[in-house]
Amino acid sequence: MNARVREPVLxxxxxxxxxxxxxxxxxxxxxxxxxxxxxxxxxILMNPRYQRSILNSLYIxxxxxxxxxxxxxIYAYAVTRTDIPLRKFFKGISLLPLFSPPFMxxxxxxxxxxxxxxxxxxxxGLQVNIFGWHGLWFAQTVAFLxxxxxxxxxxxxxxxxxxxxAGRNLGASGFTLFRTITFPLARPGVAGAALLVAIQVLAxxxxxxxxxxxxxxxxTEAWMRVEGWADIAGAAVLSLLLLIPSFLIFLFQRYxxxxxxxxxxxxxxxxxxxxxxxxWIRWIxxxxxxxxxxxxxxxxxxxxxxAFVEGWGFNWTPTLRYVKEILSRSPELTNSLVFxxxxxxxxxxxSITAAYIVSRKRFLGRRxxxxxxxxxxxxxxxxxxxxxxxxxTRPPFDLYGTAAIVILALMFWNIAMxxxxxxxxxxxxxxxxxxxxxxxxxxxxxxxxxxxxxxxKGPFFSAxxxxxxxxxxxxxxxxFIVTQKNVVTTFSIMNLVSDGFYGKAAALTCxxxxxxxxxxxxxxxxxxKNVVLFKV
Amino acid sequence: METIHLRIHKVCKDFGKVRVLNHVSLDVPxxxxxxxxxxxxxxxxxxxxxxxxxxTPDSGEIYLGNxxxxxxxxxxxxxxxxxxxxxxxxxxxxxxxxxxxLRIRKIPKDQIKARLERTVAYLGIxxxxxxxxxxxxxxxxxxxxxxxxxxxxxxxxxLDEPLSNLDAKLRINIRAELRQLQQRLxxxxxxVTHDQAEALALSDRIAVMNEGKIVHYGTPQELYYHPADPFxxxxxxxxxLIRGRIIENRMGNTWVDVQKIKVLVKNHxxxxxPQDEVMLCVRPETIRIAKASEEKEExxxxxxxxxxxxxxATIRYxxxxxxxxxxxxxxxxxxxxxxxxxxxxxxxxxxxHLMPARA
Numbered sequence: 001m002n003a004r005v006r007e008p009v010l011x012x013x014x015x016x017x018x019x020x021x022x023x024x025x026x027x028x029x030x031x032x033x034x035x036x037x038x039x040x041x042x043x044i045l046m047n048p049r050y051q052r053s054i055l056n057s058l059y060i061x062x063x064x065x066x067x068x069x070x071x072x073x074i075y076a077y078a079v080t081r082t083d084i085p086l087r088k089f090f091k092g093i094s095l096l097p098l099f100s101p102p103f104m105x106x107x108x109x110x111x112x113x114x115x116x117x118x119x120x121x122x123x124x125g126l127q128v129n130i131f132g133w134h135g136l137w138f139a140q141t142v143a144f145l146x147x148x149x150x151x152x153x154x155x156x157x158x159x160x161x162x163x164x165x166a167g168r169n170l171g172a173s174g175f176t177l178f179r180t181i182t183f184p185l186a187r188p189g190v191a192g193a194a195l196l197v198a199i200q201v202l203a204x205x206x207x208x209x210x211x212x213x214x215x216x217x218x219x220t221e222a223w224m225r226v227e228g229w230a231d232i233a234g235a236a237v238l239s240l241l242l243l244i245p246s247f248l249i250f251l252f253q254r255y256x257x258x259x260x261x262x263x264x265x266x267x268x269x270x271x272x273x274x275x276x277x278x279x280w281i282r283w284i285x286x287x288x289x290x291x292x293x294x295x296x297x298x299x300x301x302x303x304x305x306x307a308f309v310e311g312w313g314f315n316w317t318p319t320l321r322y323v324k325e326i327l328s329r330s331p332e333l334t335n336s337l338v339f340x341x342x343x344x345x346x347x348x349x350x351s352i353t354a355a356y357i358v359s360r361k362r363f364l365g366r367r368x369x370x371x372x373x374x375x376x377x378x379x380x381x382x383x384x385x386x387x388x389x390x391x392x393t394r395p396p397f398d399l400y401g402t403a404a405i406v407i408l409a410l411m412f413w414n415i416a417m418x419x420x421x422x423x424x425x426x427x428x429x430x431x432x433x434x435x436x437x438x439x440x441x442x443x444x445x446x447x448x449x450x451x452x453x454x455x456x457k458g459p460f461f462s463a464x465x466x467x468x469x470x471x472x473x474x475x476x477x478x479x480f481i482v483t484q485k486n487v488v489t490t491f492s493i494m495n496l497v498s499d500g501f502y503g504k505a506a507a508l509t510c511x512x513x514x515x516x517x518x519x520x521x522x523x524x525x526x527x528x529k530n531v532v533l534f535k536v
Numbered sequence: 537m538e539t540i541h542l543r544i545h546k547v548c549k550d551f552g553k554v555r556v557l558n559h560v561s562l563d564v565p566x567x568x569x570x571x572x573x574x575x576x577x578x579x580x581x582x583x584x585x586x587x588x589x590x591x592t593p594d595s596g597e598i599y600l601g602n603x604x605x606x607x608x609x610x611x612x613x614x615x616x617x618x619x620x621x622x623x624x625x626x627x628x629x630x631x632x633x634x635x636x637x638l639r640i641r642k643i644p645k646d647q648i649k650a651r652l653e654r655t656v657a658y659l660g661i662x663x664x665x666x667x668x669x670x671x672x673x674x675x676x677x678x679x680x681x682x683x684x685x686x687x688x689x690x691x692x693x694x695l696d697e698p699l700s701n702l703d704a705k706l707r708i709n710i711r712a713e714l715r716q717l718q719q720r721l722x723x724x725x726x727x728v729t730h731d732q733a734e735a736l737a738l739s740d741r742i743a744v745m746n747e748g749k750i751v752h753y754g755t756p757q758e759l760y761y762h763p764a765d766p767f768x769x770x771x772x773x774x775x776x777l778i779r780g781r782i783i784e785n786r787m788g789n790t791w792v793d794v795q796k797i798k799v800l801v802k803n804h805x806x807x808x809x810p811q812d813e814v815m816l817c818v819r820p821e822t823i824r825i826a827k828a829s830e831e832k833e834e835x836x837x838x839x840x841x842x843x844x845x846x847x848x849a850t851i852r853y854x855x856x857x858x859x860x861x862x863x864x865x866x867x868x869x870x871x872x873x874x875x876x877x878x879x880x881x882x883x884x885x886x887x888x889h890l891m892p893a894r895a
Contacts, residue, residue, distance in 0.1 A: 165610075166623035169588055170637030170688065173611040180636070184627045 010361065010444045017354050018365050021372040024412045028387030029379065032240060035390050036233040044237060053221035054241060057202060060133060060217060064140040064201045069194040071141065072148030073186075075292055078285040079149075080156045081182070082277040085286065091153075093293040094146045096300070099516045101473035101490060103206025104509055105143040107497055108299040109135065110211060111306050111506070116313025118302065131213030139207045142295050144200055148193045155189025156182070174278055195253050199246045203380030205476035206490075210497055218242050219382050223479055232390065235480075239383040250378035303513070306506030313502075322507035333511060336472050336489040339403060343410035344468030351415040352460050355422025356448065360431065377416035381476025384413050389480040401485040409481060410471040417470075418463030425459045426452075458527060465523055469516045538565040541724045542587070542692060547596035549582060556582045558748035559596070564741070567722040569715070571735040574745035575771070580728045583745070584694050587726065588617045600691060616690035620697045622681040624669035630680050631665040637688045655687040658717070675706050682714075686721070693718075693725045699734065711737055732772045736760070744768050760819075762889050769817045769891070776823075776862050778816040779893055782808050790890065792816065795858050799835055802885035813893040820865040822887035825853060828878040836880040841873050857881055 044050050075094060079087045097105070113120045113130050120128040130138075159182065167181040205219040212220065222238035225231040277285070310317040326333065354373050358366055376384065388409045392399045399405035429452065437447045475490040482491050489508050496505035542564035549557040556579045564570045572580035585591050587598060589610030598605045605613060616637070624633050634655065638648045656662040659679045664672055672680070678698060685693060698714075699707045715738050718725050729735055735742050736756045743753040744767075752764035763769035766777055780792040780799065785808050790801040792814060799816070808814065828838060839857025851869040855862045862881060873879060 160621065160623065162619045162621055162623035163625060165588075165590055166617070166619055166625070166684075167636075168590075168610045169615075169617050170684070171611045171640040172636075173609065176640060177611075180640070181625060185625075187627075 007444045010357070013353065014357055014361075014363055014365065017350070017357065017369055020350070020412075021369065024408055025372050025375060028384065028391040029375075031391045032236045032243075032383060032387045035236045040233040040237050043234065044241070049216070049221065050238065053216045053218045053238070056133070056215055057217040057219075060136055060140070060208075060215075061198055061201050063137050064144065065194055065198045067137070067141040068144040068148050068197050068201075069190065071288070071292060072145045072193065072197075073152050073190060074285065074288055075145065075149040076152035076156055077182075078289050080153050082282065082285055084277065084282055084289065086289075090289045090293050093296050094149050097143060097146045097296060098150070099469050099473075099513075099520055101206065101475070101493075101509060101512055102143060102204060103210055103475055103490070103494070104303065104513075105299055106136070106139040106207040106211035107493070107505065107509065108302040108306075109139050109142075110497070111302045111312055111502060112298060113138075114313075118305075118312075121313070131211060131215075133212065133215045136208055136212040136215065136217075139211050140201050140204060142292075142299070143204075143207060144197045145292065146296070147200065148197050151193040151196060152186065152189055155186050155193075159185045174281075192253060195249050199249050199378070202246055203242060203382065203476065205382055205479065206494070209475075209494060219380070219476065222382055222386070226480065232386075235386055236390065239380065239386050242380040243378075243383045246380055247378050254374075300513070303506050303509050306502055307510045309503065311503065312506075319503075322503045325504060326507050326511060330489075330492075330508070332487045332489045332492045333508070335403070335406075335486060336512070337515065339407050339410060339486075339488060340468050340472035343407045343414065343471045344464045346407070346411040347414040347467035347471075348418050348460050348463035350411070351418030351463055352422045352456060354415070355419050355426055356452065356456075359423055359426035361444075373419040374416050376413050379413070381413065381474055382479070385409060385477045385480040393481070401483040403486055405481050406478060406486050406488065409477055410474070411467070413474075413477050414467035414470050417466050418459075421459045421463055422456065425456055429455050461523060461527055465520060468519065472512060472516060538568075540564065541566040541568075541601065542726075543597075543599040544583075544587075545597045545599070547583070547586065547593045547598065549579075549586060549591060549594050551582075556748050557586070557593070560745075560748070560750055561596075562743055562750060562753060564724060564726065567724055568740040569718050569725045569727065569738055570741045570743065571727045571729060571739040572743050572745055573729060573732060573735040573771070576730060578745040579748040580730075580745050581696060584617070584696055584726060584728050587692070588615050588694055589613045614688060614691040615694060616685040616688045616692075617694040617696060618681045618685050618698045620700060622669075622677045622698075622701075624677055624680060624684075626669055628669075629665065630661070630667050630669065630672070633669065633680060634665075634684045634687055636684065651687050651689075655683045658686070659683050674702055675710065678702060678710060686723075690723060693723045695725065695727045697729055698727075700729075700731075707734075714738065736772070744771060746771075763817060763891065765891055766815055766817075769889075774820050774863055774865075776816075776818045776820065778818065778858065778860070780814050780816050782810050782812045782814060784810060792890070794837070797837060797858075799837075799883060799888070800885045801888045801890060803889065805890050808890065815891045815893045817889040817891055818883060819887070820852070820863045821850075821867065822884055823862070823864045824882040824884075825855070825864050825866055825873065826880050826882065827873065828880050833880060833882065835883045835885060837883070839879055839881055841875050841877045841879055843875055844872065846872065855879060855881060 044054075075090070078084055079091045079094075110117070110130060112118050113128060113135075115121065115127070115129060117128065117130070120126045120130075163185065164177065164181055167177050172180055203219065205223065208215075208217045208220045209223065216224065218238050218241050222235040222242070225234035225238065306312050307322055308318055308320070309315070310319045310321070351373060354369055357363075358370050358373075388405055391397060392405050392408075394400070399408075433451055437451045442450065473490065475494060478488050478491055479494075482488055489512055493505045493508050496502075496508070540563045542562075544560055544562040544564075547557055547560045548555065558579075560579070560583060572583060574580045582591065586593055589605070589608060593606060600613070600615065625636065628636065631652065635648050635652055638651065643651075653662075656665065659682060661676060661679050661683060664676060664680065669677060669680070678701075681698070699710060702710065711734060727735075727738060739756055741753065742756055742759055743750045744759065745751065746767055752759055752768040759768060759772050763772065769775045769777065778794055780794040783791040783793050783798065785791070785805065788802060788804050790803070790805055790808065792799045792801060794816065801816075837857045839855040839862065841853055842856050842861070843854040845852045846869075849867060851866045851872065853864045853866065853873065855864055864881065
């Protein structure tokens with residue numbers, strides 16, 4: 001019997017998912033390819049500004065990836081494999097940036113280490129110009145170190161403890177053990193983490209737009225094309241330059257690195273008994289972790305201070321002016337909140353539904369859904385935002401200045417994470433549960449509602465939270481699609497920072513942080529340990 | 537007189553609030569095969585890992601030869617372990633795995649080569665050297681793990697349930713090989729298992745452990761026929777345990793009152809006094825079963841067959857006697873006694889073991 005007749009609802013859902021993906025992921029992406037003419041592409045060869053930004057991007061990606069991965073590994077190793085003090089604290093601190101706007105690090109370091117910086121100028125009396133490649137390198141290292149560290153913590157923890165025991169038992173200890181057993185086993189994971197960091201550094205827009213000054217990278221150059229020259233075609237060409245490497249790295253990651261993983265699940269997992277670390281190593285590692293976590297904590301301290309002083313850098317009088325200003329009128333905050341809730345909920349619903357049909361049903365177009373749902377993870381925010389701007393701000397689809405365009409962009413940009421979580425969960429839930437229900441007479445819809453929904457509540461909420469936080473903190477996706485009418489907070493912050501209004505910008509950033517952490521806290525409280533966030 | 541190779545003296549180890557090892561003392565003779573046997577959670581693996589140096593005892597001492605080992609870290613002891621999951625390094629070839637320990641010790645290359653050839657020849661794995669651990673079977677992995685340990689010429693070899701991941705047939709083959717190998721090499725070996733059949737088949741000595749203590753340490757025969765307490769008796773083999781009270785005890789003849797039936801035991805239990813509460817320990821294969829007759833018999837207990845299983849070489853009967861269920865094995869059965877048959881269970885006086893009854 002035909003599925004269309006037997007299960008009309010399922011059939012309809014499959015079609016809604018496929019059409020949505022075509023319209024909101026594939027179409028805007030293709031539009032970016034089609035928009036520029038041949039001569040626009042030739043400008044890559046002709047225009048020195050393009051060339052400079054490409055070289056700059058390459059340079060900063062290599063530098064930041066190396067430093068973030070290297071320090072991230074030390075951090076991960078120290079918190080998982082040694083007995084240094086404050087390990088729990090270090091681990092906790094490194095999670096904070098995952099729930100914060102990415103540009104925050106650059107903004108905060110301008111306030112701390114810039115020309116009028118609290119530390120450089122006020123405390124040390126130095127004249128430092130933080131704007132430029134070194135400032136960007138510094139900010140991105142701190143901004144992406146937590147992701148790198150988190151991935152590598154996972155890798156280190158999944159190495160069966162008996163392998164290290166065996167190494168020790170056969171005579172290896174200390175650095176020999178690390179060199180011959182621990183590190184070789186972690187190496188594929190380290191490579192994976194480095195690639196992940198590289199993609200994120202390359203696609204990062206917020207940090208360079210704030211701190212890189214004249215050192216323009218591809219992402220900021222694309223924005224400049226539109227802002228300065230109204231050259232959408234030029235921006236499209238540049239954002240394609242962002243897309244290609246991150247798409248290749250993404251494919252490489254997905255189809256190569258994941259297969260080379262040594263991590264296997266063996267029968268008996270024994271709790272690893274952490275050996276006493278050598279005294280010198282212990283204190284060196286501790287100092288590094290302490291320094292890195294201080295750098296992270298300082299980011300937040302500076303922002304909260306900034307929200308409560310009159311004029312950062314010259315007038316340190318405490319004030320509540322900015323807080324009051326925000327509370328009395330700030331349409332961007334309301335917009336951010338409403339858009340992100342809708343985008344988060346939409347994204348969670350869509351991605352979990354897609355994950356369900358892909359993992360449980362066989363139908364034409366299944367592989368298309370699988371690929372397209374993960375694809376947005378490989379799309380730089382700048383690229384997707386530009387795609388929406390090209391596709392949906394003119395007839396026949398004119399959503400210019402509406403809430404809808406922002407919500408849809410944020411929603412579809414975030415489906416990958418929820419989708420992957422969903423697939424993971426459905427793989428763990430034995431299909432025999434559904435088969436049993438089916439055997440007892442339940443249809444597809446009923447199985448989904450009565451058997452599987454109760455089991456996926458946790459993943460659904462974590463997908464919602466992650467999407468919500470990413471939506472409310474992103475800058476790159478929205479820069480090309482917001483206007484006066486649908487402006488969001490991150491966009492306002494960018495303009496305030498570039499105009500030097502640090503007080504209000506800091507107050508807005510803090511408000512975003514409070515919303516993000518508040519929601520996170522509430523969810524953890526309500527759902528308990530069921531919610532696993534950012535499991536990479 | 538055998539020399540003591542490993543001496544464990546009053547070792548205690550706590551994990552948090554749980555006492556995992558509780559004043560464990562044990563002397564292991566040079567060149568012997570000793571098994572730690574017990575249910576899961578009894579502390580046997582912890583004791584093994586403490587000998588390997590993965591855990592430090594909270595109190596007590598461990599001596600290897602005459603050396604106190606308490607504060608010697610694992611990598612400086614030559615107490616080599618074969619892990620339950622083999623713990624082969626997945627990023628190294630079989631050859632690299634086997635020679636790892638020698639390379640760490642910076643043994644000259646030609647010596648490593650010679651020892652490698654000798655070891656793999658012993659274990660018949662010479663053809664696997666270029667493969668990766670993921671490419672060989674479970675039984676082969678087991679041999680490689682053993683080779684990696686043996687090539688070290690360990691002072692003491694530690695085996696942590698090394699056969700538990702193999703299928704039943706392979707397990708029995710490798711068991712026999714392991715015993716032969718150990719006897720040929722004369723390495724002091726400690727083996728951990730929860731499988732009593734394995735322990736009986738392999739060991740010179742068995743230490744039965746329960747709740748962090750060694751409850752009985754002896755040869756397999758001692759454990760089987762003269763278990764220290766009901767736990768050991770029922771952990772090793774099948775056993776019938778019956779309560780009784782001593783009536784008279786003299787010159788190696790002990791009379792026990794078992795619910796008004798007088799049972800004679802001919803084994804020297806000179807420490808027992810009249811009126812002592814005891815537990816009779818009777819192995820199923822030592823009981824003779826016969827149809828009840830009118831005659832009064834010595835050491836015979838009346839009962840009724842409730843069920844049986846025919847297993848070819850034996851028949852196992854379940855018999856209700858003295859208000860409890862008995863198990864009786866009859867070898868080379870001629871006729872089958874169907875359920876409800878009235879029978880006598882004849883107990884051989886020299887085959888009954890007596891234990892102090894628990895309160």
